[in-house]
Amino acid sequence: MSRSVLVTGASRGIGLAIAQAYHAAGDRVAITYRSTPAPDGFLSVPCDITQPDHIETAFAAVEEQHGPVEVLVSNAGITRDKLLLTMSEDDFTSVLDTNLTGAYRVAKLAARRMIRRREGRILFISSASALYGQAGQSNYTASKAGLIGFARSLARELAPRGITVNTLSPGLTDTAMLNTLGAEKVEGLAAQVPLGRLARPEEIARAALFLTSPDAGYITGQVLAVDGGVSMGH
Numbered sequence: 001m002s003r004s005v006l007v008t009g010a011s012r013g014i015g016l017a018i019a020q021a022y023h024a025a026g027d028r029v030a031i032t033y034r035s036t037p038a039p040d041g042f043l044s045v046p047c048d049i050t051q052p053d054h055i056e057t058a059f060a061a062v063e064e065q066h067g068p069v070e071v072l073v074s075n076a077g078i079t080r081d082k083l084l085l086t087m088s089e090d091d092f093t094s095v096l097d098t099n100l101t102g103a104y105r106v107a108k109l110a111a112r113r114m115i116r117r118r119e120g121r122i123l124f125i126s127s128a129s130a131l132y133g134q135a136g137q138s139n140y141t142a143s144k145a146g147l148i149g150f151a152r153s154l155a156r157e158l159a160p161r162g163i164t165v166n167t168l169s170p171g172l173t174d175t176a177m178l179n180t181l182g183a184e185k186v187e188g189l190a191a192q193v194p195l196g197r198l199a200r201p202e203e204i205a206r207a208a209l210f211l212t213s214p215d216a217g218y219i220t221g222q223v224l225a226v227d228g229g230v231s232m233g234h
Helices: 013-024 052-066 089-117 138-161 183-191 201-211
Strands: 004-007 028-033 043-046 071-074 120-125 163-170 223-226
Touching (some): 004 013, 004 052, 013 071, 013 120, 028 052, 043 052, 052 089, 071 089, 089 120, 089 138, 120 138, 120 201, 138 163, 201 223
Parallel strands (some): 004 028, 004 071, 071 120, 120 163
């Protein structure tokens, strides 16, 4: 059955791969973006998730064309990597405002509609670094770890209404953004992964598809790490 799916921050990388997986499954897929729309085949809606009025407008546009959001994938996020002593307060708060507070904003709007229907799927895209930490990313890691606690609390709140809430934590993934580091650096990072390679975006997307599928109807409040074994034991 075709569902109304919204993936935030999905004009490229993991978000785009997730949107493409839903589209291939026959769902009606909308994506939000800040600068570059997604390729043809999607309803692309401009939205800065740090601005509540932008989110209201985006949801209204999605609902007008696709109906109420039945599956929300909260993927939008930014990085401002610096060591603590060189990290400004704006570096810290801006990352949390986008990655964590932004997720709160979109989840709150989606949940309102889902509660009325007594069904829905919410998935937050966290990071393997939220489970084991990463030097130079204390702001990013804090925001992604916060998503896990946020999701588990929501899972308890929304379960009586038939809504599941889970978190997906990808590891290093073969995207254009990672490849800007250079081949030698990427090879070194891949060597630290127990499986010895980077994730492919479509592998992350298939995990997202499963966690929001009817087959995962009895799974909520969980964290699925798709990271080649990097965070095992955490």
